[in-house]
Amino acid sequence: MKTLIVEDSNSYLKVLSLQAERAGFTPLPASSGSAGVELFDSERPDLVLLDIVLPDIDGFEVARRIRQLERPGDWTPIIFLTALDGDKHLEKGIAAGGDDYLYKPVSETVLAAKMRAMQRILQMRQSLLVVTRKLDAANQELRRLSALDGLTGVANRRHFDAMLDREWRRAQRQGSALSILMCDIDYFKSYNDRYGHLQGDECLRQLARTLQQGLDRGGDLLARYGGEEFVVLLPDTGPEGAAFVAGRLRRALAELRLAHEGSPFGEVTASFGVASGLPGTDGDAQALLAAADRALYAAKQAGRNRVAGQPAELPAENGVAS
Secondary structure, eight states: OEEEEEOSOHHHHHHHHHHHHHTTOEEEEESSHHHHHHHHHHHOOSEEEEESOOSSSOHHHHHHHHHHHSOTTOOOOEEEEESOOSHHHHHHHHHTTOOEEEESSOOHHHHHHHHHHHHHHHHHHHHHHHHHHHHHHHHHHHHHHHTBOTTTSSBOHHHHHHHHHHHHHHHHHHTOOEEEEEEEETTHHHHHHHHOHHHHHHHHHHHHHHHHHTOOSTTOEEEEEETTEEEEEEETOOHHHHHHHHHHHHHHHHTTOOBOTTSTTSBOOEEEEEEEEOTTTSOOHHHHHHHHHHHHHHHHHTTSSSEEOOTTTSOSOTTEEO
């Protein structure tokens, strides 16, 4: 452990350095306050023994400067050494950033005991920091996992609801558009009946990966909404842009060419409902979600494997129905 010793008496500085060495510490001697501050900045010692009365700046000011030089989260124990008596000096030393206070001349046994006590505190603090970092990392991972759907690995409904509320408020502040896509896998019950639930789960995972890959903006969010339903949140996106994304996603799923003998299409397909709004003036977030759900129902009623939305806003071509 490196120990900075700031003492203006050269003879006592040597004594303290020898005592520190015998206690198993590496001394860094300084004979003035400014020299001690410079040595602290360059060497970053683990412990500081600091005289109060110094030829340039006093120990209280040295302690304050040391605290200013410490990096965020760092702590260096400071033990004041002084011949001054009285509680006011003790109070002033603690206020300046000191941690302990010894009167000179200090017994070598007492000094060694104090230094080892500070060493143990440092070691316990370091262990606590390591545990705290591990706990923070575990909590972050737990929060991440709690936001994901266990089967597909995309966001779950709870996380989607929270993000929808946040993006709605943000769109209100900025006056920007917000869109939602609802996606339902066509005839998925018959897929499970024919191929089994394990194959059905694998199909959902593959479809989720394809949908995720089809979103090329960092702010877009794909979530599994329940069963074979997925939902996409598209911030800063109006009806035309939302319809374009929905059409692209529908085609990407169709291009997988996953066999589905229980579907009239012979392959796995999906239907999409699109809804867009200006949160500054239109309804609320749940109303927008309900509009997307109604549009999805319209797509299914119109024959499935298509995109549906507001008639005045979505083109009825390339798989888009109005």
